[in-house]
Amino acid sequence: MRESIIIYGSRYGTARRYAERLAEMTGIRCIGHKDLKKADDYGRIIYVGALYAGSVLGLKALANELSDQELIIVTVGLVDPQDEANVRYIRQNIRSQIPARLYDERRIFHLRGAIDYGTMGLKHRLMMAFMHSRLAKMPEDKLNAEARVILETYGKSVDLTDFEGLDKIKELII
Numbered sequence: 004m005r006e007s008i009i010i011y012g013s014r015y016g017t018a019r020r021y022a023e024r025l026a027e028m029t030g031i032r033c034i035g036h037k038d039l040k041k042a043d044d045y046g047r048i049i050y051v052g053a054l055y056a057g058s059v060l061g062l063k064a065l066a067n068e069l070s071d072q073e074l075i076i077v078t079v080g081l082v083d084p085q086d087e088a089n090v091r092y093i094r095q096n097i098r099s100q101i102p103a104r105l106y107d108e109r110r111i112f113h114l115r116g117a118i119d120y121g122t123m124g125l126k127h128r129l130m131m132a133f134m135h136s137r138l139a140k141m142p143e144d145k146l147n148a149e150a151r152v153i154l155e156t157y158g159k160s161v162d163l164t165d166f167e168g169l170d171k172i173k174e175l176i177i
C-alpha cells in the first residue's frame with residue numbers, strides 16, 4: 004500500500020503548525036506544498052491549506068497532479084466554521100478548485116487560523132487596507148461573515164487556532 008502524507012499550503016505558518024501537530028499525532032510525515040516531488044508515490048494526501056480570498060492556498064495545483072489518490076482537505080481560515088453559510092461558501096470554492104472525483108464532503112474539514120498585521124507582507128497589508136476601506140463604508144446588514152471578520156480583526160494580532168479540531172481528522176485517518 005502506498006503511504007500517506009500531510010501537505011501544507013501556508014504563508015505565515017498557521018496551516019503549517021496544524022499540519023505539524025497532525026503529523027505528531029498520527030506519525031504521518033508532513034511537507035510544504037512546494038516540496039512535493041511526485042504525488043503518485045502516495046496513496047492518501049491530507050492537505051492542510053490556508054484560505055486566501057476564498058481559495059485554499061496551493062490546492063488547485065496539487066489537485067491537478069493527482070490521479071487515484073484519496074484526498075482529505077483541511078482549510079485554515081479566520082471565518083467561523085460553526086456557521087453553516089461560511090462552510091457552504093468555502094466548499095463552493097473548493098468544488099471549483101478541484102476535479103469532481105476528488106470532492107468528498109466526508110473528507111473536508113475547517114479549522115480557524117490566525118492573523119498578525121505586525122508580520123504581514125506588504126501585498127497582503129495593501130489588500131486588507133483596500134478591503135477594509137471598502138467594507139467600512141457598507142451598511143452593517145450588508146456585511147457577510149468574511150467582511151465582518153476582516154473589520155473585527157483589522158490591524159490586530161488575533162490567534163484563533165485550536166488544535167483540538169485535529170482530533171476528528173485523526174479519527175478519520177488512523
Ligand SMILES: Cc1cc2nc3c(=O)[nH]c(=O)nc-3n(C[C@H](O)[C@H](O)[C@H](O)COP(=O)(O)O)c2cc1C
Pocket residue numbers: 012013014015016017018019053054055056057058079080081082115116117118123127130131149
Ligand atoms: C490577504 C488575506 C486574505 C484572506 N482571506 C481569507 C478568506 O477568504 N477566508 C478566511 O477564512 N480567512 C482569510 N484570511 C485569513 C487567513 O486564512 C488566516 O490568517 C490563516 O491563518 C493564514 O494561514 P497561514 O498562516 O498558514 O498563511 C485571509 C488573510 C489575508 C492576509
